[in-house]
Amino acid sequence: MKSDLLKALALKAKNRMIHRNTIGKAYGYEDNAPACPIKVIDEHDDQFYQKVQQLLGDNEGIKNPIKRLMNEEKFASLDPRSQEKYLLDTIEKYLKYRRMIEEENGSKIVY
Numbered sequence: 687m688k689s690d691l692l693k694a695l696a697l698k699a700k701n702r703m704i705h706r707n708t709i710g711k712a713y714g715y716e717d718n719a720p721a722c723p724i725k726v727i728d729e730h731d732d733q734f735y736q737k738v739q740q741l742l743g744d745n746e747g748i749k750n751p752i753k754r755l756m757n758e759e760k761f762a763s764l765d766p767r768s769q770e771k772y773l774l775d776t777i778e779k780y781l782k783y784r785r786m787i788e789e790e791n792g793s794k795i796v797y
Contacts, residue, residue: 692753695770696777731779738783752776 734755741751748754756776764772 689750689753691769692773695766695773699770699774734779735783735786738780739787742784742787752780755780 737755738751741748741754752773756772761769761772
């Protein structure tokens with residue numbers, strides 16, 4: 687049931703991202719300008735990086751790495767829009783740190 691919720695939230699967010707530029711053009715925004723200002727709070731999250739390293743270092747197959755990296759209590763306490771943002775932020779951080787680990791090891795990680 688939780689995986690269905692994650693899939694639905696990810697699909698909604700994906701659709702918003704796909705249609706972001708067309709909606710922005712309709713309201714007169716530039717192609718590359720975000721609809722709202724973006725502020726980066728933390729460039730490097732050591733604890734999250736270590737979790738990703740541990741996850742990728744396990745020899746067992748990883749079925750759902752994002753779910754393992756998310757804080758279930760925090761996710762459950764958020765409203766639906768915040769849940770989507772939290773999910774997308776987690777995915778973005780996971781991909782960023784996975785690429786960093788792949789570059790450090792000099793190889794691609796295959797599942």
